[in-house]
Amino acid sequence: MKICVIGTGYVGLVAGTCFAESGNDVICMDVDEAKVVQLQKGKVPIYEPGLGELIRRNVVEERLSFTTDLPRAVTSSLIIFMAVGTPAGEDGSSDLSHVMAATRAIAKAMDGYKVIVNKSTVPVGTAEKIGREISSLSTFPCDVVSNPEFLKEGAAIDDFMKPARVVIGAEKARVIEIMKELYAPFLRTGARVLVMDTRSAEMTKYAANAMLASRISFMNEIANLCDHVGADVNLVRQGMGGDRRIGSSFLFPGLGYGGSCFPKDIRALVQVASENDYPLKLIKAVEEVNELQKHVLINKMVRFYSSGFAEDLDRLAFPERAGQTSRQASAGESESGLGGDGHALLLDAEKVPDLTFDSSSQELPLLSAAEIEKRYGGQSPVQGKMFAIWGLSFKPQTDDMREAPSLIIIEQLLKLRAEVQVYDPEAMEEARKIFGKRIGYARNNYEALKEADALILVTEWNEFRNPDFSKMKRLLKYPVVFDGRNQYNRHEMREQGFLYFSVGCP
Numbered sequence: 001m002k003i004c005v006i007g008t009g010y011v012g013l014v015a016g017t018c019f020a021e022s023g024n025d026v027i028c029m030d031v032d033e034a035k036v037v038q039l040q041k042g043k044v045p046i047y048e049p050g051l052g053e054l055i056r057r058n059v060v061e062e063r064l065s066f067t068t069d070l071p072r073a074v075t076s077s078l079i080i081f082m083a084v085g086t087p088a089g090e091d092g093s094s095d096l097s098h099v100m101a102a103t104r105a106i107a108k109a110m111d112g113y114k115v116i117v118n119k120s121t122v123p124v125g126t127a128e129k130i131g132r133e134i135s136s137l138s139t140f141p142c143d144v145v146s147n148p149e150f151l152k153e154g155a156a157i158d159d160f161m162k163p164a165r166v167v168i169g170a171e172k173a174r175v176i177e178i179m180k181e182l183y184a185p186f187l188r189t190g191a192r193v194l195v196m197d198t199r200s201a202e203m204t205k206y207a208a209n210a211m212l213a214s215r216i217s218f219m220n221e222i223a224n225l226c227d228h229v230g231a232d233v234n235l236v237r238q239g240m241g242g243d244r245r246i247g248s249s250f251l252f253p254g255l256g257y258g259g260s261c262f263p264k265d266i267r268a269l270v271q272v273a274s275e276n277d278y279p280l281k282l283i284k285a286v287e288e289v290n291e292l293q294k295h296v297l298i299n300k301m302v303r304f305y306s307s308g309f310a311e312d313l314d315r316l317a318f319p320e321r322a323g324q325t326s327r328q329a330s331a332g333e334s335e336s337g338l339g340g341d342g343h344a345l346l347l348d349a350e351k352v353p354d355l356t357f358d359s360s361s362q363e364l365p366l367l368s369a370a371e372i373e374k375r376y377g378g379q380s381p382v383q384g385k386m387f388a389i390w391g392l393s394f395k396p397q398t399d400d401m402r403e404a405p406s407l408i409i410i411e412q413l414l415k416l417r418a419e420v421q422v423y424d425p426e427a428m429e430e431a432r433k434i435f436g437k438r439i440g441y442a443r444n445n446y447e448a449l450k451e452a453d454a455l456i457l458v459t460e461w462n463e464f465r466n467p468d469f470s471k472m473k474r475l476l477k478y479p480v481v482f483d484g485r486n487q488y489n490r491h492e493m494r495e496q497g498f499l500y501f502s503v504g505c506p
């Protein structure tokens with residue numbers, strides 16, 4: 001079939017490439033000239049595992065091409081996919097300006113009947129709006145289909161090629177048949193095609209994202225409560241996930257969800273609901289919990305660095321400076337001692353400072369940077385300290401930093417006059433565009449640790465899962481780790497001499 005895809009971002013590029021891979025002739029169109037030139041030269045503008053190879057193969061076999069010329073893309077195709085961005089507007093509602101601009105451009109370029117398939121995530125009623133706009137600008141007939149996309153960045157090719165389900169919002173039998181034929185190569189594993197009206201299809205996408213975001217916020221609240229009551233959320237999570245009615249996916253506590261979809265889609269859903277006089281209490285709370293969660297580690301860090309314990313770090317890591325030998329120290333004459341590799345803090349479990357939020361206090365449990373300064377009399381407990389950050393993208397296997405928790409954490413630390421040096425396997429270029437010279441960039445994860453007061457693990461890339469802990473201790477100024485993704489075993493970390501703090505674990 002002859003297809004064009006308008007909008008060549010994470011969704012459009014993957015969808016277009018996968019449709020080409022299944023034998024269709026695909027033109028990917030974008031208004032971003034630099035992006036199109038890059039693609040025409042064989043360079044992939046985003047990091048998505050497996051995508052580069054697939055693009056190259058289909059370009060060589062002349063099934064896939066890239067252009068900025070929308071009329072050419074439209075006139076040479078029967079099916080026109082739209083996968084342009086739908087960012088959040090100022091009031092949180094979905095900004096449809098790209099969708100409607102693309103719609104108008106398509107209408108003006110049409111030279112016959114077209115099937116217009118919207119893949120962008122849009123509020124209920126948008127397919128009808130697109131249809132009305134086309135009819136007002138073109139004399140040629142068209143059908144508008146809603147075909148929401150459920151791929152995950154980082155596993156996008158696999159998700160597209162082997163979808164769990166395909167949702168098609170369309171009414172006419174002929175159009176439904178075209179869509180089924182197009183998706184048939186991806187449905188061999190038995191995935192279902194769910195045909196419904198366009199309004200239900202549009203709602204399905206928001207409802208699915210809201211459900212997943214709810215699970216994350218739910219688990220983050222449980223983790224914070226675990227912090228208060230001395231329970232271990234890692235064990236609680238497993239205990240819950242074992243119940244088949246609950247299942248174990250999307251139950252990992254951490255630093256809150258980010259990315260290009262959940263935050264804006266949740267806000268858009270809340271906005272649509274309030275416009276329709278049906279305020280969504282639960283979903284609103286999901287977002288509130290998420291915003292607070294991005295501050296969890298900073299609050300733990302501030303508590304730690306304003307505790308007397310932190311002042312003692314030098315004595316604990318370098319007992320010889322206080323006139324003690326490390327032997328004396330490890331023999332128990334001191335509360336701590338040095339390990340063989342680098343500086344190890346050998347602490348009794350009960351000596352590890354408790355960073356639990358004080359639930360009896362009247363203060364907000366999680367403080368913003370301004371509130372932290374206010375509380376500490378204009379002083380920042382982390383001022384002048386250097387922090388290493390591992391992981392910047394909003395999740396592993398992508399270079400996407402949109403609404404990533406790392407953005408909040410880094411900005412907060414800079415506001416509190418700390419220094420930051422970062423490493424991410426794929427998002428360094430993106431980070432440079434955002435932070436410029438305000439932070440340091442390391443060539444690998446270990447380089448980021450040099451002379452750092454502590455490591456903050458923000459994104460759980462595979463390569464951070466099993467690092468060389470001895471090397472980490474040698475490189476860090478102090479063996480202190482704030483783990484925002486509960487990647488390491490807290491008992492092992494403490495046995496190795498790390499001062500280790502995570503989310504929802506005592």
Ligand SMILES: NC(=O)c1ccc[n+]([C@@H]2O[C@H](COP(=O)([O-])OP(=O)(O)OC[C@H]3O[C@@H](n4cnc5c(N)ncnc54)[C@H](O)[C@@H]3O)[C@@H](O)[C@H]2O)c1
Nearest residue numbers: 007008009010011030031032084085086098102120121149
């Ligand atoms: N990223 C995801 O994981 C994901 C998953 C499912 C659904 N979605 C939804 O898919 C849509 C696209 O998301 P994305 O992440 O691919 O966005 P993106 O920002 O990566 O890509 C959008 C592309 O559209 C182009 N564009 C904007 N206006 C245009 C126009 N008038 N004509 C042609 N091109 C135009 C932009 O230049 C950009 O390259 C959004 O609605 C999003 O919510 C995204």
